[in-house]
Amino acid sequence: MRRLGQWLWRIVTVFDWPLLGLLAMLAGLGMTIMYSAVGNTGGRFDDQLRNLMLALVAMWAVALVPPAWLRKFAVPFYVLGVILLLGVEFFGETSKGATRWLHLGVVRIQPSEMLKIAVPLMLAWYFHRNDQQLRIRDFLVAIVLLGIPFILIVKQPDLGTALLVLGTGFFVIYFGGLSFKLLVPVTVIGIAVLAVVVVNEDALCEPGVDWVVLHEYQKHRVCTLLNPGSDPLGKGFHTIQSMIAIGSGGLYGKGYMQGTQTHLDFIPERTTDFVLAVFAEEFGLYGCIMLLVLYLLLILRGLVIAWQADTQFGRLLAGALSMMFFIYVFVNVGMVTGVLPVVGVPLPFLSYGGTALLTLGIACGILMSISRHRETSD
Known part of the structure; x- marks a missing residue:
C-alpha cells in the first residue's frame, strides 16, 4: 500500500x-x-x-526522466536521427513527390520529426559541455551540427520541418551566447533579398525561371503568396x-x-x-x-x-x-x-x-x- x-x-x-x-x-x-x-x-x-x-x-x-539522463542520451539520439535521415536519402519511400519516410520492416517512420527534439538536445548538451570556455570555434561546430540535419531535411524536400529544426537549433545557439551583432548583417541581407523578390515579382515568377536554391513547388508557393489571385483555382x-x-x-x-x-x-x-x-x-x-x-x-x-x-x-x-x-x-x-x-x-x-x-x-x-x-x- x-x-x-x-x-x-x-x-x-x-x-x-x-x-x-x-x-x-x-x-x-x-x-x-x-x-x-x-x-x-x-x-x-x-x-x-x-x-x-x-x-x-x-x-x-x-x-519522469531526469534532465541528467536526457543529457546522456543527447548524442546517441542525435546520431541515430542523422543516420535515419541518411537512410531516407538513399532508401526512403517517395509519396506525392517527396521522400520523407523510411520503412523499417515492421513500421514506417518519418525521421525528420525526431530531429525537432534531437537537435536542441544535442546543441544544449554541446554548450553545457563547453560552457566554461566558449570560443568562435564552438559556435562554428554548433552551426555544423545544426546544418547537417537541416540540409538533409530540405533535400527530402520538407521545408516546413526544416525551418522548425533550424529555428529551434538557432535559439539554442543564440541563448548559448551568440552575439546579437553577428545577426545584424544576416538580417540586412535577408531584407534585401526579400525586397528584390517583391520588386521583381513579375519577372521572377515567370514559368521557366529557375530559383536555384528552391524547388519548383516552393517557388510557386512564394509567388502565390505575393499574388494569390494569379492562380485562384490552383496554387x-x-x-x-x-x-x-x-x-x-x-x-x-x-x-x-x-x-x-x-x-x-x-x-x-x-x-x-x-x-x-x-x-x-x-x-x-x-x-x-x-x-x-x-x-x-x-x-x-x-x-x-x-x-x-x-x-x-x-x-x-x-x-x-x-x-x-x-x-x-x-x-x-x-x-x-x-x-x-x-x-x-x-x-x-x-x-x-x-x-x-x-x-x-x-x-x-x-x-x-x-x-x-x-x-x-x-
Whole structure:
C-alpha cells in the first residue's frame, strides 16, 4: 500500500501544473474545433482523440526522466536521427513527390520529426559541455551540427520541418551566447533579398525561371503568396479560401459549427494546416485573440522554466523548446492569413496529426522534467 501511495505521488508531482493547465485548455479547444472541422472525413475525430491520449502518455513518461539522463542520451539520439535521415536519402519511400519516410520492416517512420527534439538536445548538451570556455570555434561546430540535419531535411524536400529544426537549433545557439551583432548583417541581407523578390515579382515568377536554391513547388508557393489571385483555382486556392473564412468570421464569429466556408468544403486541409481558418470563422477575432493569449502563456511558462533551471543544459533546452512553440504558431498563423508561404506547419494541439502531437507531447514532457527535477551543474 505504501509503494502504491509513493507511485501515485510520483505521478502527481511530476507534472508542472501551470503548464498542464494551459495544455488542457488548448487540447480542449483543439478537440472542440476538430469536431466541427472533420465533416465527412471519416473517423478523424476519434483518431485525433487517440493521438492526444498517446501524446499525453508520452509527455508523462518523458517528464519522469531526469534532465541528467536526457543529457546522456543527447548524442546517441542525435546520431541515430542523422543516420535515419541518411537512410531516407538513399532508401526512403517517395509519396506525392517527396521522400520523407523510411520503412523499417515492421513500421514506417518519418525521421525528420525526431530531429525537432534531437537537435536542441544535442546543441544544449554541446554548450553545457563547453560552457566554461566558449570560443568562435564552438559556435562554428554548433552551426555544423545544426546544418547537417537541416540540409538533409530540405533535400527530402520538407521545408516546413526544416525551418522548425533550424529555428529551434538557432535559439539554442543564440541563448548559448551568440552575439546579437553577428545577426545584424544576416538580417540586412535577408531584407534585401526579400525586397528584390517583391520588386521583381513579375519577372521572377515567370514559368521557366529557375530559383536555384528552391524547388519548383516552393517557388510557386512564394509567388502565390505575393499574388494569390494569379492562380485562384490552383496554387492560390488555399490562401484565398482561408482569408475569406477568416474575414467572414468578423469580431464574434458565426457560431460553433455554423461556418459556411468550413461545412461547404471550401477550406482545403481544414483539419490540418488550415484548422485556424475554421476556428476564426466560427469564433471570430475575439476567439483568435483568446487562442493566441493561451499560446503566449504557454511560451512564457516555458521560458520561466528555462530561467529557473539550475544547469546550462536545462536552460538552453527549455528555452529552445519554448521558442519551438512560438515558431509553430508564428508560421502557421502566417500561412493561414497569407503573410507567409504555405509550408505545411501544423497549429500546436489544434491541427490533426499523430506524429506532430507526439513530438509536442515529448517537448512538453521535457519542460516538465526540467521544471520538476533539480540537479547539480557539472
